[in-house]
Amino acid sequence: MKSYKFKGTGEVYSFTTIRAPTEEFEEEAPYTVGLIKLDEGPLVEGHIIENGKPLQIGAKVRIAFRRMYKEGNEGLIYYQYKFELV
Numbered sequence: 815m816k817s818y819k820f821k822g823t824g825e826v827y828s829f830t831t832i833r834a835p836t837e838e839f840e841e842e843a844p845y846t847v848g849l850i851k852l853d854e855g856p857l858v859e860g861h862i863i864e865n866g867k868p869l870q871i872g873a874k875v876r877i878a879f880r881r882m883y884k885e886g887n888e889g890l891i892y893y894q895y896k897f898e899l900v
Contacts, residue, residue, distance in 0.1 A: 822877035824852040824897075829862060829869065838883045850875055850897050860897050867899040874900045 829848030832839070839845065846862040846869065862869065863878060875897040882892045 820852055820854055820856075822852075823900075824850045824875055826862070826869065826871055826873045826875060826897075827851040827857055828871065838885075842883070848897070860895055863896050863898040865899055869899060876900050 827849040829846055831844050831846045833844045835843045835845070846864060847859065848862045849857050849859055850862075851857050860877075861880075861882075862875065863880065867873070877895050878898045879893060880896045882894045884891045
């Protein structure tokens with residue numbers, strides 16, 4: 815195997831809005847997840863940050879590092895990559 819660094823840009827391949835999430839994501843609902851086709855070719859899954867720009871198949875996105883959820887008031891805070899519309 816070889817290490818490879820992706821640019822972190824791509825386009826929306828498919829998406830859906832989650833309105834009835836699992837317990838750890840209740841505070842985030844509704845939220846959107848999608849399949850993103852990276853410019854280099856692979857498809858990856860991730861949350862899509864809606865920022866007022868139109869979300870549609872083929873919309874351009876870039877990777878962003880954001881908070882996913884927190885365990886209670888004093889628990890761990892989990893971070894993960896998400897995608898934002900550009």
